[in-house]
Amino acid sequence: MAGGVNLLGLRSHNAALVLDLLRTAGEAGISRLELAERTGLTPQAVSKITARLRADGLAVEAGRRASTGGKPRTVLRLVPDAGHAVGLHLDRDELRAVLCDLTGAVIAERRSPLDLGAGREAVVEGAAREVEALLAGAVRVPDAASLPVLGVGVALPGPLDHRHGVLHRVTGFPEWDGFPLRDALARRLGTPVVVDKDTNAAALGLALGGAAEAASASFAYLHLGTGLGAGLVIGGAVHRGARTGAGEFGHQVVQLDGPPCHCGDRGCIEALCLAAVARGDMAEAARVLGTGAANLAGLLDIDLVLLGGRTVAAHPEPFVAGVGAVLDARARREGSTGGVPVRVAPGGARGVAEGAAQLLLAPLFGRAED
Amino acid sequence: MAGGVNLLGLRSHNAALVLDLLRTAGEAGISRLELAERTGLTPQAVSKITARLRADGLAVEAGRRASTGGKPRTVLRLVPDAGHAVGLHLDRDELRAVLCDLTGAVIAERRSPLDLGAGREAVVEGAAREVEALLAGAVRVPDAASLPVLGVGVALPGPLDHRHGVLHRVTGFPEWDGFPLRDALARRLGTPVVVDKDTNAAALGLALGGAAEAASASFAYLHLGTGLGAGLVIGGAVHRGARTGAGEFGHQVVQLDGPPCHCGDRGCIEALCLAAVARGDMAEAARVLGTGAANLAGLLDIDLVLLGGRTVAAHPEPFVAGVGAVLDARARREGSTGGVPVRVAPGGARGVAEGAAQLLLAPLFGRAED
């Protein structure tokens, strides 16, 4: 519990806040006075802060708005090329690397097959070479020899320690138990590395880039693919818990003494949901998923549920409709008019890699932890 | 999203942080240098902050520590009488009012029967008179004519809007629907009033006063009485959600298509748990409760589960053991050595009223929202 804030901390906090508003405004930009209204700071303070950001090359003036009877407002815009980050998604059998600019937009992308059984050193080396190839290929402008890269974010499934960047367990590959992936890759590449669960990365990407952000500060991202997991965003920040264990959604028990799950428990939502998918009964799978989503939504009072993963992508309509129906039914029973809205998460298969890059971009915008 | 921080905000933030550490230290006190270490501020900054606090009468010097080879550290202590708050617990059939000092200790207490069916004005008037009687009786010292009271915190069951202090619904008494309790009581008493759910108040009280705090910043308080609810503390602050709806634990479905619940759904944990209690099967009730607790603990990665409420108070051992067994079993399946610890919440029947008083004290210590 540090918490003490000095003047340096105050400056960086307010600068991050302004930077976040610039990022949110996107290409449309935002005026100084609007920044002042949104932050609660005085216009003069915003002028000073934006002057520093412009001096650092993070923001530029970009045109003017229409006049409302006086001097028209000058529009400020984030400079996308002021910083970049690499996002690495280590999936079961594929590695995906993306290079993102400061706005989170993907500039370059590479994909390659991945074999986690090839040995830890080989995998780290292979990932490092993919990153290097990605950066080498992305230098299109001749004079941009030194592309400013903030670091590499790595997202992968399975339990791990986000704070120390250590893997706990990778299903099927015991040799990875306790591997300090962050430090190994950071040493190899010479850049900062951040490691997180794939669902957390996807949720972060949605919180910062997706349509989710504008409407809601708290939402759950439910990922239904080969497994079932969740990423939680509470108050605009990813909630990981003390041990990066938060989001354990798939082994929520929704049927006491139900059918056995591979985890050893009975009646886990993952087992029930995947069994229904295997039977081809998407309506039942959606109903089970919706039950878990309603449990979660009631517990945390979130604003939105986003669905993703291969299974959802293959059958979006029944899942959105089925999950929404369960949430609406429970909301009506509690007296509310409408339930929590349900949507398919934008971003698709690239969402996790994009979110992994955001692991390094988010701190710039004050979106580090909760 | 205001978020912008100026120098005034910085000062109050750091002062609240120091006050919180003084509160945590209790009667033992804490030295300036220790405050500096814990906050991350320089010793000189802490000296200035504590000087302001002493000038305001919130802190005093209280003795010295043993020397470690130089000048001994001066110990600072919070002044309990520098502020007071009233906590009001409106239970089903009883009103409980407590007067707490700045440390949260109960100075005076009153209990009286409560009939929510007596009409809204009569109930508000009755509650106001209880508060006045409590304050009048507590003025023991002659010259303490004006006891500094920060305000009144009110805790009651059922859905409500914490932010606006408006009740949504009181089971069995439709006349209370939409009643602006906060404003009505504040107008009548002339002091600030804060309203919250009983489970949230209890959780806040545990976060600030209980033994929970020292060990864990995130925990769930599960209340099993006439109903089943939860209060969540994440990162030291109560998580209420956007609509004060968080903590809806009882109608979590843990048995798809299970026995019907009074809420209209099927297989709710509340229905299953209370049915087992009615049968006298506490082991089964604890197993059901433990399943819900494990779902919650996995989802949020919390550090501790605290159990409370009349039913738990009547049979503490089987509940602690049964819930703990489910949590331990799931932790073992996930590879962890030990599960989340389970304990009976201290405070007993008075915990909710104490937590209600903390609704006004907590903001002084920077524990307002998450």
Added chain:
DNA sequence: CTACTTTCGCAACGCTGTTGCCAAAGTGCA
């Protein structure tokens, strides 16, 4: 062209935490 509105920077200011320095108050050893 003038009056007015609105935006936004310059300069002075108050206040924050920080730094350099020194007095205060102990311990430990000769």
Added chain:
DNA sequence: TGCACTTTGGCAACAGCGTTGCGAAAGTAG
């Protein structure tokens, strides 16, 4: 008893934050 040393904590000067007062800049409206 006296001196050296360690540690605490206040005083004063300082850099840097956002704020305030004021005026220049850049439009619109008549």
